[in-house]
Amino acid sequence: MNKFNLAIPSKYLAPLSGIQRVFEVGFILSTFIACYAMVALVSFDPADPSWSQTSWEGPAKNAAGSFGAWIGDVLFFTFGLYAYVIPLAFVSLAWFIFWRPRQLDEIDFFTVGLRMIGTLLLLIGVCGLASVNFDDLYYFSSGGLIGDVVEQAISELFGVLGSTLILLSFVAIGFTLLTGISWLTIVDMLGAGVINICQYSIDKVTALSNRQASVVANEAVVDTEHDDLSVSKIAETPITVQPVDALDDVTDMSFTAARQEPSISAFEVSDVEPNDDDQFTRDNMIAADNVDRQNVDDDSADETIIVEQQLELDQMEPVLAPVFQINNNNTDTDTDTDTDNGFEIVGDQVVSTNPLQFKEKPVTLLPGLELLDKPNKKANPISQAELDHVARLVEEKLLEFNIIAKVVDVYPGPVITRFELDLAPGIKVSKISALSKDLARSLSAMSVRIVEVIPGKSVIGLELPNKYRETVYLSDVMSSPAFINAKSKTSVVLGHDIAGDAVVVDLAKMPHLLVAGTTGSGKSVGVNVMIMSLLYKASPEEVRMIMIDPKMLELSVYEGIPHLLTEVVTDMKDAANALRWCVGEMERRYKLLSAVGVRNLAGFNTKIQQAIDAGQPILDPLWKPGDSMDETAPELIKLPAIVVIVDEFADMMMIVGKKVEELIARIAQKARAAGIHLILATQRPSVDVITGLIKANIPTRIAFQVSSKIDSRTILDQAGAETLLGMGDMLYQPAGTSVPIRVHGAFVDDHEVHRVVADWKLRGKPNYIDEILNGEATADTLLPGEVAEGSSDVDELFDQAVYHVTETRRGSVSGVQRKFKIGYNRAARIVEEMEVQGIVSSPGNNGNREVLAPPPPKD
Known part of the structure; x- marks a missing residue:
C-alpha cells in the first residue's frame, strides 16, 4: 500500500x-x-x-x-x-x-x-x-x-x-x-503556433486517410486468405521468420504476448501497405503457437478446428503485426528450411540460432549513416531578447569592476555563447582575465572563459555556458559538407565550434595528436569519434590502424575489423614491440620513397598508380634474392596510411619506461612523410607523462577539462582548459598557432560503435602481421645504447678489456671506461659480458667485483 x-x-x-x-x-x-x-x-x-x-x-x-x-x-x-x-x-x-x-x-x-x-x-x-x-x-x-x-x-x-x-x-x-x-x-511565437496547428491538422487528416486505406486493404487480404485456409496446409507449411531491420539484435522473441489481452495501442493499424508476401500466413501463426494438430476424418471436425484457429489468429495478429515484416526485395527466400534460417521454435518462443543470419555482406564501399542515431534537433531555446538581456548584464557587471566595455557581437552555440567585447582605451585584457571567477559568480554561471585574443579582431571574447545544453551527435557532424567534401582519407571529426559549425581536421596535416583530460571529461568518447571517422572515410586499403589499450575496455570493441594490422594490444610489453615495428616500417618506407624519387606517401601512391595504369609497374627496389621464393622482385603496390592509437600512454610509460618515450619521439620526428600518425591519449596530464620531448614533437594538441591551470599549461602551454564544462567540451590547438579553438565534441554511443564494427566485420577479416608483436629488433629500430636480443656480436674492445682487467686485477666499469676512453654504457656492457663468461664475479656489497680469471702469461 x-x-x-x-x-x-x-x-x-x-x-x-x-x-x-x-x-x-x-x-x-x-x-x-x-x-x-x-x-x-x-x-x-x-x-x-x-x-x-x-x-x-x-x-x-x-x-x-x-x-x-x-x-x-x-x-x-x-x-x-x-x-x-x-x-x-x-x-x-x-x-x-x-x-x-x-x-x-x-x-x-x-x-x-x-x-x-x-x-x-x-x-x-x-x-x-x-x-x-x-x-x-x-x-x-x-x-x-x-x-x-x-x-x-x-x-x-x-x-x-x-x-x-x-x-x-x-x-x-x-x-x-x-x-x-x-x-x-x-509575433514569432504566434506564427509558430499557427504553423503547428495547421501542421497538426494536416497530419491528423493524412493519418486518418492512411488508416482507412490500410483497413480496407487488410480486409481484402483477410477475405483472400479465408478461401485458401485448410487443415492440411496448416499442418504442412514450414515456418519462415524474418525480423525487422531495427530488431536484428533480438535473439529471443516470445509469442506469449499474443495470448494476453491486447492493449488498445496494439490494435492501431500500421501505416505500412500490406503485402501477401510480407505477412505471416495464418498457418504459420498457428504453427508458431505450437498447437497440436491431428488428422480429422469428418468434415464437421475440420470446420471446428478451423474456426477455433481463426479466433486465435484474430487475437494474435494485432500484437505480432508491428513486430515482424518481410524484406520485399528478398523474393527467393528458401521456405523449406527450419533451423537453418537463423531461428528455431522452442515451445512458445522463437529463438535466434544465428544472429547474423539476416545480415548479408554490404555492397557499398563504406558504411552508411543509417547505422548511427539520428540527431534529435531542437530549436535554439535562446531568444534574441535573452541574449540582449545577458549582454546588458555583462556590461553592467564589468562596470561594477570599473571596466568599461561594450558587447559588439554575440555568437550563440550549442553549449556556450560567446560575447565579443570592445574595451575602452587603456583597459588591459589581463585585468578582465583576473576577474573570471568573480564574473562567473556575478553572472551565476558555472564558469567563464576569457578569450584574450581573437585572430583578425580587436575585441576579446567572453564565453558563458548556455542554460540548456545541446548534444552534438556524430551523425549530424558526419552529414555536414565539411566531412563529406573532405578529400583526405585521414580526416577525423571533432564536433561543433561555438557557432554550431562542424569541425573536421586532417591527421596528415597534424601529423600527430596529443589528447589529454581528466576522467569523465569526454576523452575516450573523443578518441572513439576519431576512430569512427576513419572507419567512415577510408577502406582498409587506404588506412590501417594499431590500437594500444592498457585499460582493455575502450578499444577492445574494435577487435576484428579489417583495418587492424594486429590484435588490439593490451600487454604493455607488446606495445613497445608494436612501436618498434612502426619505427622499422617508417625506415623501410623512407627507403622506398627515396628509391622511387618522391617526398611523401601521397606522391608515392600517385606514382605507383600511374605506373600500374600505364602497364609498367615498378618493382620493389629493396628486394634481395632469398627474401622470398620468387625469382624476381615483386611489384610495388599503394601503401596505406598507418594510425597508431594509444588510449592511455601514461600506463605504458609507467610499465615500459624511457624506451617508449624515445620510440614515440622517433616516430613523431620522422613519420609524417611516411604516412604514420600517432594519437596519444592520457587522463594524467602531468610533466612526467607529457614530457618535453613528446610535446616538442607533437605540436597539435587537444585539451579536455582539467582540474587546474598547471595541467592546462602542461597540455597547451597556457591556461584555459580548467574552465571547460566537461562532457566533450575541448580546446583544439592546431600546429603552428598558439590560439586554441573551442570545440564541443561529438557524441557516439556504444551501440552505434557496435553497429559500425559489425558492418565492417561483414565486409572482410583483418590480415594481421605477426612481426608487429613478435618480430625481432633490427639495426634500424634499435635505440642508442641498445643491443639486439640474442646477438652474438662481442664488442671489438672486449679482448683488450679482458687483458687489462686480468692484468690489473680490477674489474670496475670506471676503470675500463678510463682505460679505453669509451662511454659508461659501453664499458658496463663489456664488464657484464665478462661476468657472463666467468672472468669477473658479480658485484659485492661494496660494488667491487673480484677477478676470477688468471692473469695473462708474461713473455
Whole structure:
C-alpha cells in the first residue's frame, strides 16, 4: 500500500528573519486590500454614497460597505474601465517585492526606472484608448480621469484615428519597457503556433486517410486468405521468420504476448501497405503457437478446428503485426528450411540460432549513416531578447569592476555563447582575465572563459555556458559538407565550434595528436569519434590502424575489423614491440620513397598508380634474392596510411619506461612523410607523462577539462582548459598557432560503435602481421645504447678489456671506461659480458667485483 510522504522540508520550517517577516506581513495586507477593492468594484452601485455621489437614501448596497463604495467610485473615476485591473496589478507588485527580500542590495535601479516609465506609458495608452473609442461606464468616462485628460490633449490635433495610433504606440512601448519582452518574439511565437496547428491538422487528416486505406486493404487480404485456409496446409507449411531491420539484435522473441489481452495501442493499424508476401500466413501463426494438430476424418471436425484457429489468429495478429515484416526485395527466400534460417521454435518462443543470419555482406564501399542515431534537433531555446538581456548584464557587471566595455557581437552555440567585447582605451585584457571567477559568480554561471585574443579582431571574447545544453551527435557532424567534401582519407571529426559549425581536421596535416583530460571529461568518447571517422572515410586499403589499450575496455570493441594490422594490444610489453615495428616500417618506407624519387606517401601512391595504369609497374627496389621464393622482385603496390592509437600512454610509460618515450619521439620526428600518425591519449596530464620531448614533437594538441591551470599549461602551454564544462567540451590547438579553438565534441554511443564494427566485420577479416608483436629488433629500430636480443656480436674492445682487467686485477666499469676512453654504457656492457663468461664475479656489497680469471702469461 502506498504511503504519502508528509514530511516538510527543513528549509520551510526555518524561522523568518526580521526583514522577511515585514515583507510577508506586507504581502498579506496587500492581498487583503486588493481583494477588498475587487469586491467593491464588482458590487459597485452608482446610487451608493461615494466621493462623486452625495444624494442617497438608505444603506449602501455595495458588498464592501460605504467605504467600499467610496473606493470603487474613486477607482472608476480615475481609471474608468481599467479599474478592474488595479487590484491585480497591486497584488503582482506586492508579490514582486515579497519575493526579493534577500536581493535588495542587487536591485538594478536603472531597470526599475524603465519599468516605471513603461507602466506610466501603458496606463496612459490604455486609458486614452478607452476614452477615445468606448462609451462611458455608469456616469464615469470609460478611460477615467486619465483618459479624459489624454483625449482632450490629442484628439483635437490628431483626430480619432490618429489619436488611436499614437496611443497604441504608447501601449506597445510601455509593454516592452515594463516586461522586457520583444514584440518580434511575440509575433514569432504566434506564427509558430499557427504553423503547428495547421501542421497538426494536416497530419491528423493524412493519418486518418492512411488508416482507412490500410483497413480496407487488410480486409481484402483477410477475405483472400479465408478461401485458401485448410487443415492440411496448416499442418504442412514450414515456418519462415524474418525480423525487422531495427530488431536484428533480438535473439529471443516470445509469442506469449499474443495470448494476453491486447492493449488498445496494439490494435492501431500500421501505416505500412500490406503485402501477401510480407505477412505471416495464418498457418504459420498457428504453427508458431505450437498447437497440436491431428488428422480429422469428418468434415464437421475440420470446420471446428478451423474456426477455433481463426479466433486465435484474430487475437494474435494485432500484437505480432508491428513486430515482424518481410524484406520485399528478398523474393527467393528458401521456405523449406527450419533451423537453418537463423531461428528455431522452442515451445512458445522463437529463438535466434544465428544472429547474423539476416545480415548479408554490404555492397557499398563504406558504411552508411543509417547505422548511427539520428540527431534529435531542437530549436535554439535562446531568444534574441535573452541574449540582449545577458549582454546588458555583462556590461553592467564589468562596470561594477570599473571596466568599461561594450558587447559588439554575440555568437550563440550549442553549449556556450560567446560575447565579443570592445574595451575602452587603456583597459588591459589581463585585468578582465583576473576577474573570471568573480564574473562567473556575478553572472551565476558555472564558469567563464576569457578569450584574450581573437585572430583578425580587436575585441576579446567572453564565453558563458548556455542554460540548456545541446548534444552534438556524430551523425549530424558526419552529414555536414565539411566531412563529406573532405578529400583526405585521414580526416577525423571533432564536433561543433561555438557557432554550431562542424569541425573536421586532417591527421596528415597534424601529423600527430596529443589528447589529454581528466576522467569523465569526454576523452575516450573523443578518441572513439576519431576512430569512427576513419572507419567512415577510408577502406582498409587506404588506412590501417594499431590500437594500444592498457585499460582493455575502450578499444577492445574494435577487435576484428579489417583495418587492424594486429590484435588490439593490451600487454604493455607488446606495445613497445608494436612501436618498434612502426619505427622499422617508417625506415623501410623512407627507403622506398627515396628509391622511387618522391617526398611523401601521397606522391608515392600517385606514382605507383600511374605506373600500374600505364602497364609498367615498378618493382620493389629493396628486394634481395632469398627474401622470398620468387625469382624476381615483386611489384610495388599503394601503401596505406598507418594510425597508431594509444588510449592511455601514461600506463605504458609507467610499465615500459624511457624506451617508449624515445620510440614515440622517433616516430613523431620522422613519420609524417611516411604516412604514420600517432594519437596519444592520457587522463594524467602531468610533466612526467607529457614530457618535453613528446610535446616538442607533437605540436597539435587537444585539451579536455582539467582540474587546474598547471595541467592546462602542461597540455597547451597556457591556461584555459580548467574552465571547460566537461562532457566533450575541448580546446583544439592546431600546429603552428598558439590560439586554441573551442570545440564541443561529438557524441557516439556504444551501440552505434557496435553497429559500425559489425558492418565492417561483414565486409572482410583483418590480415594481421605477426612481426608487429613478435618480430625481432633490427639495426634500424634499435635505440642508442641498445643491443639486439640474442646477438652474438662481442664488442671489438672486449679482448683488450679482458687483458687489462686480468692484468690489473680490477674489474670496475670506471676503470675500463678510463682505460679505453669509451662511454659508461659501453664499458658496463663489456664488464657484464665478462661476468657472463666467468672472468669477473658479480658485484659485492661494496660494488667491487673480484677477478676470477688468471692473469695473462708474461713473455
